[in-house]
Amino acid sequence: MQRKQFLKTLGMTSMLMPLLHACGSDDDVNAATNETGDCALTDSETAGPFPTKSPASLVMTDIRSDRTGVPFTFTITVQNKAEDCAALEGAIVDVWHCDKDGYYSEYGGTQMQQQDFTGVHFLRGRQVTNADGKVGFTSIFPGWYQGRATHIHVHIYNADGDSLLVTQIAFPEGSNSAVSQVNASTANGYTKGMSGYTTNASDNIFADSLDNEIGTITGSVADGFELTHTIVVNA
Numbered sequence: 041m042q043r044k045q046f047l048k049t050l051g052m053t054s055m056l057m058p059l060l061h062a063c064g065s066d067d068d069v070n071a072a073t074n075e076t077g078d079c080a081l082t083d084s085e086t087a088g089p090f091p092t093k094s095p096a097s098l099v100m101t102d103i104r105s106d107r108t109g110v111p112f113t114f115t116i117t118v119q120n121k122a123e124d125c126a127a128l129e130g131a132i133v134d135v136w137h138c139d140k141d142g143y144y145s146e147y148g149g150t151q152m153q154q155q156d157f158t159g160v161h162f163l164r165g166r167q168v169t170n171a172d173g174k175v176g177f178t179s180i181f182p183g184w185y186q187g188r189a190t191h192i193h194v195h196i197y198n199a200d201g202d203s204l205l206v207t208q209i210a211f212p213e214g215s216n217s218a219v220s221q222v223n224a225s226t227a228n229g230y231t232k233g234m235s236g237y238t239t240n241a242s243d244n245i246f247a248d249s250l251d252n253e254i255g256t257i258t259g260s261v262a263d264g265f266e267l268t269h270t271i272v273v274n275a
Contacts (some may be wrong), residue, residue, distance in 0.1 A: 079125040082271045083249035085208045088193060089152060091145035092164045095195075102178040105162035106139040109140040109180030109229060111224050114209075114255070118173045118196060120275045126274055127173030131204070134198040135177060136164040140230050142185030159195075166217030168199075181222045181265055182211075183230060189243040190219050196273055204273040210246045210254040211267070213239055218257045218265045225261050 049224040092098065116133060119125040132146075138144050141155075145163060148156035163182075165173035211219050223230050223237070240246045246253060249265050259265035 042072075046136060046182055047066045047218045063185070069191065078122055079119075079211065080252060080272060081121055081274060082205060082207050082252050084205055085245050085249070085253075087206050088172060088208075090138075090147045091193070091195070092134055092136050093146050095166050097132075098161060098164050099132075099203055100126070100164050100165045101167065103135070103163050103165035104178065104180055105160065107139045107162045109183070109224060110261055111179040112179045112267070113176065113264070114179065114192065114267040114269070115174060115176045116194065116209075117268070118169050118175075118271045119270060121272050121274045122274055127169070127171065128273065129169055129171050129173060130199040131169045131173070131273070131275070132166065132176045132199070132201065134164075134195040135170060135192060136190045137179070137182040138182060138185060140180060140183040140228070141161060142183045142232070173258075182217070183232065183239055184219075184223070185239055186236065187243075188233050189213070191243075191245070194271065196271065198275055204275055205271065206214060208253060208268070209269050210240050210243075212257055218259065222265070225228050228261070238252050 045051060087126050090251045103141070116135070118128045118131045118133065122127040136144070139162065143153060143155050144162045147153055150157050163179060165177055167177070182190050182192065190211040194209060195206045196204045198204055211217070213219055220234060223232060223234050239251050240254070255267040255269035257265050257267045
């Protein structure tokens, strides 16, 4: 499919795709920037060793595939610094994260990730922001792996497919945080606990940029968790 036709199709798909219920909340739009009057660009981060190989084929809201774990939804609001942090409609948003055991799809069979998931595409997805600058995804709460705190990868493009920002979303931590609760939930398959966990403060990605990369989380293990986060780009 030619690039222009794909982008046209992608936009139509986004209009038809229902967002999560959280996407209708006007309060969330202002949570990270406009409410305080601060319009700082979100920090750029590495895409990591496991970026999505063919994101254009993964236009979807529910990115779970066959992965199981604590229910988790997340809503991202994209704002445009060039327009005083107004909502950015029509931005293409790719997301990806590991499963409850710390594994990524599309990779494996190597020293970096011995478990081989090269032929599957779980926990990866793409959407286009609506008029409020929002996209929403249904997933499972990410696990963790050695050297990294719990996180979500995000790559944002403009409507023409030009890259605007690659970044990551951090999770709040603490004794009663969602991260601690989930990783204690052996009934849901989270078997690592927190022993050996790398905190945000010790994570070489988040240590110097946590303030504008950390999401807000509500919910419970029983009912699932919901994360909201605002990302500011220059478009």
